Amino acid sequence: MVKELTIDTEQKGYTLHEKATEVPTRRSYPQQFEIVFNALREKCIEQHSKDPSPIKDGIYCNRTMDHWGGCWPDTYPGQFAQIQCPDIITFDTNSVAYRECTANGTWYVNPKTGKTWANYSMCLRKVQVTDDINYIYIFIGGFVLSLLMLIISLGIFIRFKQLRCDRISIHKNLFLSYIFTGMSWIFYYVLAALDGNVMLSNPIWCQVLHVICQYFVVSNFMWMFCEGLYLNTIMVFAFNSGKRLIISCYGIGWVFPLILASLYAMIRGSDKTSTAACWMSESNLQWIMYGPIVLSLSINVLFLANIVRLLVTKLRQMPDANQTRKATRATLILIPLLGLQYLLFPVRPETGSPLENFYHIAIALLISLQGAFVSLMYCFCNSEVLQLLKRKWSQHRLMRSGKLLRSTSTHITTYTTIDPATNVTSTYCSTARLNEPAVELSRFENGV
Incomplete structure (x- = not known):
């Protein structure tokens, strides 16, 4: 009835x-x-x-x-x-x-x-569900690769005191936001999205995990904004950034996203029709967080334009024929740091469009591998980091060579010479047991 x-x-x-x-x-x-x-x-x-x-x-x-x-x-x-x-x-x-x-x-x-x-x-939506699962696996694979590279990069930044400065501090927090974002989404996909029983039962913990994911996504974009803010500030006000800027970045990167995520959770949680399936479905309420994200990307575009303008102005003062190449390279390097690559896919194709599958795959790769790109450019391919690692490796080889000499010789003699023409100082060592000529110590540092 x-x-x-x-x-x-x-x-x-x-x-x-x-x-x-x-x-x-x-x-x-x-x-x-x-x-x-x-x-x-x-x-x-x-x-x-x-x-x-x-x-x-x-x-x-x-x-x-x-x-x-x-x-x-x-x-x-x-x-x-x-x-x-x-x-x-x-x-x-x-x-x-x-x-x-x-x-x-x-x-x-x-x-x-x-x-x-x-x-x-x-x-x-049988085909759509299957495709969604494939996209989730792409996300997981990309996030895992990014996590490995980010953790190694963060370890390098923390390990060496020579890399401790305001610029690296901003990088470290950005890397942390990438790590937390990747970990939260991996947990959400593995524990909730790929488990039909969890999606049906919709426990509280999976809803909380969804909100945590949203928080770290916003935090990630806010730290990209902080990168642009810091670079633009030091370019305009050279040597006068101060600690206030760093403190402001901490507030923008960690506190502001917490306010937005809490507001989103309270409003969406009060609408019972939007809380099913671990909040997997999209909601217009997510614009509470997407709005500031879009605004931050727009401001980063302005920051990038100003930074490139200042950079070109300085390059023109240098007698170098490769000014355009240097400016272009600097621009391309800044794009992933500021998150501007997301502007390449502003509109989602219509359902059933030939471009729909390409769009979802591209977005999955772009989002999940973003951390890997940034760690590659700003750590593994950074000249300052590479020189530091090379110097530490040379010191390590020198210490090993010194231990080898002490273990094979009962007497080691060192002496220093000064070239009167160039005033260059050279230090040599020789042993009484080994029938070899004296060796210049600087050769060890050069990898000889």
Whole structure:
């Protein structure tokens, strides 16, 4: 026994009546999905109460709602009713469902089950679900590679005191935001998105994990903004950045995203229809965080333009024919640091477009490998870092060579000479046991 809307044709206007109708046994869903279906029922009742019936007399199939959330209108006998697929998980809302009204004015009943039946085959997003899983695996693989490179880079920055400065401090915090972002998304994908039971049961911890992911995403973009802010400031006000700028970056990079994520969690958490499936579905409320992200990228574009302008101005003062090449190289290096590569994909292709699959793969690679690109450019390919590592390696080889000499000789003699023409000082060592000429110590540092 369910409530259905029928049309009272004997009176003016339309009246809502209760009518005994046989309907399929409603499936048992987790509590969060019950909330979704209850919202669909309320929407359907409201729609039926507003829409007048085009059928004035005779037999017809009454308007109703089925256990899938489909809201069916009054339909003439012998015709098929068509509706948009309900907005539930695994359903494509751009497709349609069909239901037959038989000649005797009743909805079609499946003879095998003895229950009313509607055709929802076009609503199922089987291909889309498979593609989504493939994209998730691309995300996981890219994040793992980025994490390895970022952790090594961060270890290098922390290990060597020679790399401790305000610029490197900004880099370290940016790398940390990449690490936390990658780890949170890997946990979310592995523990929630790839586990159907978790998505259905929708526990609190997976909802919290979703909010944590959103927080670190915003934090990551805010630290990209801090990179642009710091570079622009030191270019405009050379040697006068001060500690206030660094403290401001900490507030922008870690505190401000916390405020946005908390606001997003409170508002979305209060809307029970948006909290199903571990908050996997997109929501307009995410613009609470996306808005500042878009604004930060826009400001970084202005920062980049100003930095390049100042750089070209300084290069023109140098007698170098490769000014354009240097400016271009500096610009290309700054693009991933400031996150401006995301502007290459501003609009998502329409569903079913030939570019849709390419777009999703490109976005998955771009987002997950962003940390790897930045660590490669600003650590592994950084001349300052490479020189420091080379110098440390030379010192290590020199110490090993010194240990070898002490273990094979009972007496080591060192002496220093000064070239009177060039005033260059050279230090040599020789042993009493080894029948070899004296060796200049600086040769060890050069890798000889």
